[in-house]
Amino acid sequence: DSGVTQTPKHLITATGQRVTLRCSPRSGDLSVYWYQQSLDQGLQFLIQYYNGEERAKGNILERFSAQQFPDLHSELNLSSLELGDSALYFCASSPTGQGADTQYFGPGTRLTVL
Amino acid sequence: DQQVKQNSPSLSVQEGRISILNCDYTNSMFDYFLWYKKYPAEGPTFLISISSIKDKNEDGRFTVFLNKSAKHLSLHIVPSQPGDSAVYFCAASLSNTGKLIFGQGTTLQVKP
Numbered sequence: 001d002s003g004v005t006q007t008p009k010h011l012i013t014a015t016g017q018r019v020t021l022r023c024s025p026r027s028g029d030l031s032v033y034w035y036q037q038s039l040d041q042g043l044q045f046l047i048q049y050y051n052g053e054e055r056a057k058g059n060i061l062e063r064f065s066a067q068q069f070p071d072l073h074s075e076l077n078l079s080s081l082e083l084g085d086s087a088l089y090f091c092a093s094s095p096t097g098q099g100a101d102t103q104y105f106g107p108g109t110r111l112t113v114l
Numbered sequence: 115d116q117q118v119k120q121n122s123p124s125l126s127v128q129e130g131r132i133s134i135l136n137c138d139y140t141n142s143m144f145d146y147f148l149w150y151k152k153y154p155a156e157g158p159t160f161l162i163s164i165s166s167i168k169d170k171n172e173d174g175r176f177t178v179f180l181n182k183s184a185k186h187l188s189l190h191i192v193p194s195q196p197g198d199s200a201v202y203f204c205a206a207s208l209s210n211t212g213k214l215i216f217g218q219g220t221t222l223q224v225k226p
Binding site: 035042043044048050055058090092094099100101102104105 | 145146148150155156157158159160163165203205207208209210211212213214215216217218219
């Protein structure tokens with residue numbers, strides 16, 4: 001158990017819909033990261049937050065947005081969903097958000113768009 | 115542009131033997147490298163890391179070697195155990211950002 005929690009574990013929805021994925025970091029970690037793992041794809045970095053502020057952005061679609069709240073939990077919002085958005089979405093956390101940090105991953109949310 | 119590459123999709127070894135997983139990168143600015151292990155239906159689990167100022171780091175059965183001139187790193191598992199069977203990802207980062215760039219992964223099967 002990494003100490004990072006993600007809800008829900010599974011999510012099935014239809015094209016055009018909007019969903020929210022939730023992540024709670026390990027106790028004491030200030031930085032949260034979101035990654036996407038599509039079928040046959042490696043883990044792709046989406047976005048990083050540190051203490052409520054966006055720190056780094058990857059190839060995140062404009063239909064996707066995220067935020068980190070004062071209690072440090074984070075939410076990833078996916079809207080106007082397409083079939084290609086079906087993937088595993090992982091959240092990770094680390095203490096300082098620097099490159100030398102070890103990132104600890106949650107169990108992931110499996111999103112299926114029908 | 116795949117900055118981190120794991121060219122072997124799969125590897126099969128006998129229990130007790132050495133497993134060697136390889137990873138190549140293209141960005142010479144990367145200064146921190148990590149290996150993660152992933153079981154099905156679970157998130158990646160951190161295994162071992164190495165800073166670019168070192169060429170070797172060891173933790174129990176796991177050793178990571180870094181060859182900066184070749185832009186290559188490898189993970190050695192000795193001795194391999196059936197419980198090591200999983201997908202192994204290498205990842206790289208820059209010190210000023212936590213963004214991890216992952217390879218495509220190598221599926222390791224350790225046969226009893």
